[in-house]
Amino acid sequence: KNEVEQSPQNLTAQEGEFITINCSYSVGISALHWLQQHPGGGIVSLFMLSSGKKKHGRLIATINIQEKHSSLHITASHPRDSAVYICAVRSRTGNQFYFGTGTSLTVIP
């Protein structure tokens, strides 16, 4: 069983649509990360959060610690948002990261 579950696995959206990607985890955490990976492999860290909500431009990340759930929202999606989005959590008890398998997003013009 995966400690981190993401949904959906694949997502296709029209340009301009509002997108939500969900992440649920089963371990106690010190922080949760949202990562973005473009074709070619490079990974960029989008957010690190341990409570509440963060916003960078069109991206919003929220976390509910009690429910062990986080969401990544993209407003006014654009084809350049097409990428794999990965949820990762750092365990509270150790130096351990757990990763979701990623959500592959394709935004069509």
Add this chain to the structure above:
Amino acid sequence: DVKVTQSSRYLVKRTGEKVFLECVQDMDHENMFWYRQDPGLGLRLIYFSYDVKMKEKGDIPEGYSVSREKKERFSLILESASTNQTSMYLCASSWLAGGVEQYFGPGTRLTVT
């Protein structure tokens, strides 16, 4: 800006060869990590290091070893490459343990034939 670089973007090796993957970071980070990424399995931790000459096994250390002789450099070694080690290898670094952002390198796509 933190920069994490990896020695190769693409690598093709034969079964049984010894393979070195190098990772260098320029921000004096204590922690460095090696992951492999496979379709449907996500990122899996191979080894990490929290200081020079210190290392700890991750989830899938079998068939790999690591070396950290200098703080900025963390090497992943495949002593005898096998076809099931064909994968994308990602290096990352971070300041400290616990809730701190990791910075990733561009990845090395290794093919073992």
